[in-house]
Amino acid sequence: MKTRYRNRAEMAADTTTLTTDCLFARTRVQVCDALRSVVPGLPEEVVQRVDLTPTRDPSHGDMATNAAMLAAKPARRKPADIAAELVAKLSELPEIAKAEAAGPGFVNLTLRPEVLQGVAVSVLKAGERYGRSTMGQGTRVNVEYVSANPTGPMHVGHCRGAVVGDALANLLEAAGSPVTREYYINDAGTQVVALTWATYWRYLQAIGTEISADDFSPLTPNGLQYQGEYLIPVADSIAEKHGRALADAEGGPADPSVWFETVRREALTQMMAAIREDLEALGISHEVFASEAETLASGRVDAAIAKLDSKGLLYEGVLEPPKGKMPEDWEARPQTLFRSTEFGDDQDRALRKSDGTNTYFANDIGYHAQKAENADVLIDVLGADHGGYVSRMRAAISALTDGKTGFEVVMCQIVRVVKNGEPVKMSKRAGTFVTLRDLLDEVGRDAVRFTMLTRKADAQMEFDLDAVVAQTRDNPVFYVQYAHARCRSVLRSAETMFGAESVTPEALCSADLTNLSSDVELAVLRRLAAFPRSVEAAATAREPHRIATYCIDLASDFHALWNRGREDTTLRFLHENDRATSLAKLALVSAIAGTLRCALTILGVVPVEEMR
């Protein structure tokens, strides 16, 4: 496993060259240098824990560091004393207007205004690359997400994992990791057999045979499991292509050897095509669609099992009966077990059933081994219902790769869909489940994506259909989009006022920014400065929702600034008779719009130019 930083400090201390063009990262290096000279011989692992954070309270300056408090114990000195010496050292730096010790040992730093003003220029120069980092260089990441069974169209239950996985992939890419987006098609299991039978039933109807679900069900291996109408067009196209050739002379069910493989392939192809369309509508495209059947055929599953065996990790045994509620049909059965308990699992796990066929787990091991051939870290984005699967998979990957390949799971908890204050009931059986397409049609792609990303993945969330289309402050999608649209609106007005060529990002880079000195303007600049830091932190934590939170915060700063211009005309962006001042303000506005675009792009949300 390649380097995985436990925290930002470690990440930043790990390298002498900065991974991102970030004011915080640069200043932190200076703080660390100062600390080393104030406390000679301080162990590096202590220095690495030094953190430099934005302050919550502007009266504490622009940034605060915990350096003195961290060093106090190893240096056997009082935090306040170290802080005082740090203050003296840091005050000498040209970038720092004021350094002061405060509270239990913080050192608060106030930057010279031109340093903060320079942030706007950095943003404009970086353009769409603002916030990008090289932190992940050398760590190839495979993110597997969605992987919905190809047995029907996507429904809202798949949506959160899809959006989170996609945003996470974008985020890790922004943080410098080469990312593979992957979808695992479970096309070798019993569900696909069931799908095939269900499609065949619809096929018989398509060629004019009258056969009810109740009549057909007993003919199938496991009953008729899918009766959805979405199979009708699939069956129609099969009927069109093959006529009555797949049925017997009377149009009734023929022997499976006649039709099964044909129908299976056709159903799978069309289901996957439908899913890809759904994904496309969500703005998602995977680089790899991996087939379980192909992985099996490639021999990788057998190879993985053989490898575990060669390490002495397999044995024939009988699992303990489940504690508590005992399934009625439970019986002790000897089967091939993997010693996952040696890797932290709470129970050994079966790789082969008593009849000798592979379990799902066995196939999944082979598949993960396949992914590990081209990645250093595997991330599975899973629904909460797969929680029990994590520790056994981690055990298997650890065993197979000798711990070289990282395995992480981002677990997405349930989304409750609410409309008019009432939960929307979903039942696949009753056919009342909401498809992804329905949801997109109702609220729109960007609203779905952004809203799903405003909460951390491992917390349950409520998705209020009314709220996400509301054009009000309590709808964060709208709020953020509105901020961007307002920026663009100002810039459009500026173009007519000063000429388009004067307000391009390149032209605005050379504006004199010294008049950006009010508290609200400096607050926005501080926020812009924190973006690269947020990207690295979000990537390290595998938490794309932090980028959504950042968007909301920046939008809030901007709306506040906008409204302050009502009472204080010097804060307005456009001053017809004062070109120099206007260009400074416009540089800030352009930097805000640019940063919002960078952030929204990570989330896969399209920034809008105007609201209608």
Place this chain on the structure above:
RNA sequence: GGACCUGUAGCUCAGCUGGAUAGAGCGUUGCCCUCCGAAGGCAAAGGUCACGCGUUCGAAUCGCGUCAGGUCCA
């Protein structure tokens, strides 16, 4: 019975990997349009961070236990 996730304002949720007086939105109560888009902003009120013990300079955050909700267990 066990595993994983969650518990923060009346409601929906943030809280930047242990830091200063715990923050938003909605709802409630007041303000702010002659003015770049008021689809916004400002302010007030609202908290035993589920509970208990522990770790330490310092805990919503880390550990253990209890309770509650969710997901799962060949």
